[in-house]
Amino acid sequence: MARVAVCPGSFDPITLGHLDIITRAAKVFDELYVVVLNNSSKQPLFSVEERIELIEQVTKSIPNVKVDSFQGLLVDYAESVNADAIIRGLRAVSDFEYEMQITSMNRVLSDKIETFFIMTNNQYSFLSSSIVKEVAKYDGNISELVPREVEKALLEKFNNEKEK
Numbered sequence: 001m002a003r004v005a006v007c008p009g010s011f012d013p014i015t016l017g018h019l020d021i022i023t024r025a026a027k028v029f030d031e032l033y034v035v036v037l038n039n040s041s042k043q044p045l046f047s048v049e050e051r052i053e054l055i056e057q058v059t060k061s062i063p064n065v066k067v068d069s070f071q072g073l074l075v076d077y078a079e080s081v082n083a084d085a086i087i088r089g090l091r092a093v094s095d096f097e098y099e100m101q102i103t104s105m106n107r108v109l110s111d112k113i114e115t116f117f118i119m120t121n122n123q124y125s126f127l128s129s130s131i132v133k134e135v136a137k138y139d140g141n142i143s144e145l146v147p148r149e150v151e152k153a154l155l156e157k158f159n160n161e162k163e164k
Contacts, residue, residue, distance in 0.1 A: 002030040005085040006078045012044045013150045017124030021089035026062045036069040058147040075110040086115045091125045
C-alpha cells in the first residue's frame with residue numbers, strides 16, 4: 001500500500017524553503033501531493049494556475065510529486081487522494097503554536113490522517129513568500145531565495161506593474 005501525503009500551502013510564490021520541505025517529504029512518501037490553497041485572508045500576487053505551473057516547473061525532477069489545488073477543508077482533500085499524512089513545514093518556534101492549532105482541528109475532523117512537521121533547513125528559517133515578494137518588488141536580489149523560474153516570474157510580474 002502506497003504511503004501518500006499532502007503538502008498544502010499558498011505558495012505565493014514557492015521558495016527554496018518550500019522546495020526543501022517538498023524534496024525531503026518526497027523521499028519519505030511514495031506519493032506527495034503539493035496542493036495550492038486559495039487563502040481568502042491573503043491577496044495573492046500569482047493566480048492559483050500560475051502557482052501550480054511554477055510548482056510543476058520546479059518539482060519536475062521529483063517523480064513522485066503531484067501538484068493540485070483545493071478549496072475547502074484540507075482533510076477532505078487528503079481523504080479524496082487517500083493520503084495518510086499531512087506535511088507541514090516549520091521555520092521557527094513561532095510557527096509551532098499556529099501549526100498545533102491547525103493540527104488539532106484536523107485531528108478532530110479526521111483521526112485517520114497524521115500530521116508530520118518537518119523543520120526547514122536553517123538557511124531558510126527566515127524565509128517567507130511575503131519577504132521574497134517585498135524584496136523582489138524593490139529590485140532586491142532574490143536569487144538565493146527562490147528557484148530561477150520563480151525569480152523570472154516575479155521580475156516579470158513586478159516589471160509589468162511598473163509599466164502600468
